[in-house]
Amino acid sequence: MRKMVLSLLVRNEAGITSRISALFTRRGYSMESITGGDTENPGIARLTVVVSGEEHVLEQVKKQLAKIDDVIEQLKDF
Numbered sequence: 403m404r405k406m407v408l409s410l411l412v413r414n415e416a417g418i419t420s421r422i423s424a425l426f427t428r429r430g431y432s433m434e435s436i437t438g439g440d441t442e443n444p445g446i447a448r449l450t451v452v453v454s455g456e457e458h459v460l461e462q463v464k465k466q467l468a469k470i471d472d473v474i475e476q477l478k479d480f
Contacts, residue, residue, distance in 0.1 A: 405454045409477040414447040418472050425466055
């Protein structure tokens, strides 16, 4: 099992954190933490998500996050 930290830029709209966490709940993925904050652009927020799982599960997490319309960019995974 491996940990991955994802840094996401998302549209700063009500419910985006809930939609991201619902993805993990629906799929049964293990999310260890999620934090969010504003950026210099008021319409964009940054979310940092820590996920743990097998390599194929972590790849699936990234693919599923990319399908969410409010996710603008996945910046990094560590």
